[in-house]
Every structure is written in structure tokens, then in C-alpha cells.
Amino acid sequence: MKLLPLPAFQDNYLWLLQDGQRALVVDPGDAEPVLAGLRQAAARLEAILVTHHHGDHTGGVQALRAATGAVVYGPARESIPSPFEPVAGGDTVTALGLPWQVIDVPGHTAGHVAYYSPDVDGTPLLFCGDTLFSGGCGRLFEGTPAQMLASLDRLAALPDATRVCCAHEYTLSNLRFARAVEPGNENLIHYLSHCEALRSRHQPTLPSTMGQERQINPFLRTREPEVVRAAQAFNSADPGDEAAVFAAIRLWKNEFK
Numbered sequence: 085m086k087l088l089p090l091p092a093f094q095d096n097y098l099w100l101l102q103d104g105q106r107a108l109v110v111d112p113g114d115a116e117p118v119l120a121g122l123r124q125a126a127a128r129l130e131a132i133l134v135t136h137h138h139g140d141h142t143g144g145v146q147a148l149r150a151a152t153g154a155v156v157y158g159p160a161r162e163s164i165p166s167p168f169e170p171v172a173g174g175d176t177v178t179a180l181g182l183p184w185q186v187i188d189v190p191g192h193t194a195g196h197v198a199y200y201s202p203d204v205d206g207t208p209l210l211f212c213g214d215t216l217f218s219g220g221c222g223r224l225f226e227g228t229p230a231q232m233l234a235s236l237d238r239l240a241a242l243p244d245a246t247r248v249c250c251a252h253e254y255t256l257s258n259l260r261f262a263r264a265v266e267p268g269n270e271n272l273i274h275y276l277s278h279c280e281a282l283r284s285r286h287q288p289t290l291p292s293t294m295g296q297e298r299q300i301n302p303f304l305r306t307r308e309p310e311v312v313r314a315a316q317a318f319n320s321a322d323p324g325d326e327a328a329v330f331a332a333i334r335l336w337k338n339e340f341k
């Protein structure tokens with residue numbers, strides 16, 4: 085299996101997974117880069133996995149379905165371009181002969197889902213849309229901090245080796261914020277310089293791994309004493325209230341320059 089982040093728009097990645105014959109794509113906001121990727125791989129598009137309803141994740145669905153006949157899977161609780169197979173947490177869909185477990189991850193949007201396959205050529209693979217980013221998380225457009233925290237906890241429980249395929253290249257700005265939250269986190273400082281080197285060569289910083297994210301992502305680390313103290317310093321968040329600590333870090337990120 086080959087896994088490729090196809091760049092689109094400013095900073096989106098449309099993830100293409102293919103074995104030289106058949107392919108799946110996640111969140112095709114634009115059809116053109118996907119059609120080009122399929123031609124290059126000489127692969128037939130079998131499935132389109134959609135994580136949430138935003139246009140930069142769904143804009144190419146109709147054109148791709150029309151061009152390839154691929155089956156579209158999308159969150160049951162959101163409106164995405166019909167017809168599609170509605171999925172929800174606990175479901176498993178099959179694509180490329182692999183099982184994809186659907187995980188409910190509300191917060192960025194109310195019905196956002198993620199897709200997880202435990203063994204893709206020996207490693208687990210996660211497509212998490214705009215819920216988890218490397219070093220960060222999605223904005224809370226339709227959910228509460230408590231919902232988003234529970235969603236991220238669900239993802240953080242996946243194995244360390246899980247390859248984390250996020251839908252945007254936000255890593256450097258996320259890690260610069262993360263450094264302000266946890267200036268004492270040496271793994272984070274090290275990872276930031278690694279990612280700066282990748283970006284200076286115009287290479288993607290993704291996929292990340294869940295083990296890496298647990299070390300460096302402040303939104304997966306809201307129970308760490310240094311993160312709790314930073315939240316308290318930001319807006320006097322109650323250190324005993326996990327959702328309040330999470331909310332403080334998320335608010336701070338919104339205004340961080």
C-alpha cells in the first residue's frame with residue numbers, strides 16, 4: 085500500500101491510499117489532484133471516506149463519484165453530497181480489502197468521524213480530518229470543549245505506532261504555540277526543529293504518529309502539570325476541571341500570534 089498526502093488549496097492534504105490497482109481517498113475537497121494521483125498510480129478509485137461536512141473536505145466528492153463510480157462513506161449526522169453511505173461510531177466499512185473502524189469525534193463539527201484501520205502493511209492508520217492535527221486540534225465550530233476533549237481522548241487511546249493522517253499542514257504554527265504552553269518539553273523543541281527542516285525542503289510533516297503526538301501535542305496533554313499551570317496563568321482556569329483547562333488552551337491558541 086502506498087500512502088500519499090495530495091496537497092490542495094492553501095494547506096489541505098487529500099490522503100490517497102493505493103496498491104497499484106485500487107485506491108481510496110479521504111476528504112477530497114478538490115477532484116483534480118485526486119484524478120491526477122489516480123492516473124499516476126494507474127489505480128481505480130474504490131472508495132471516498134469523508135470525515136465532516138466542510139467544503140474543503142467535500143468539494144470534489146460529486147465530480148469524483150461521477151468520474152469513477154467510487155462508493156462514498158460519510159458521517160450519518162452531517163449533510164454531505166448525496167448519495168452516500170452513512171456511517172457512525174462503532175461501524176466498520178471495508179475498502180481496499182481492509183476494515184476501517186468509524187470513531188465518533190464530535191467537536192470541530194457535531195457529527196465528525198475518524199477512520200481507523202489496525203493493520204495496514206503492519207501498522208495502524210488513522211484518518212482524523214480536522215479533529216487532531218500534529219501539535220494541535222481543530223477549532224470548536226459546533227462542539228463543546230468537553231466533547232472535543234473526549235474525542236481526542238478516544239484517538240489518544242490508539243496504539244503509539246498509529247500513523248496519524250491529518251487534513252491540514254498546520255504543524256509549524258501548532259508547534260510554536262505548543263512551545264509557549266510547554267517551554268520545558270524537550271521532545272517538543274526537538275520535534276519543532278525536525279519539522280522546520282522538513283518544511284524548508286517543502287516536505288509534509290505528516291503523517292505523524294500517535295506516540296509522537298502524545299509527547300508533543302498540548303491538546304493531548306491537558307493533564308500534564310505544566311499544561312495545567314499554563315491554562316491557569318492564561319485565564320485562571322480551574323486546575324481541577326479538565327474541560328476548563330482544555331478550553332483555556334484552545335482559546336489561547338485562537339489568539340496566539
Ligand code: ZN
Nearest residue numbers: 136138192214
Ligand atoms: Zn473542517
Ligand code: FE
Nearest residue numbers: 138140214251
Ligand atoms: Fe478543513
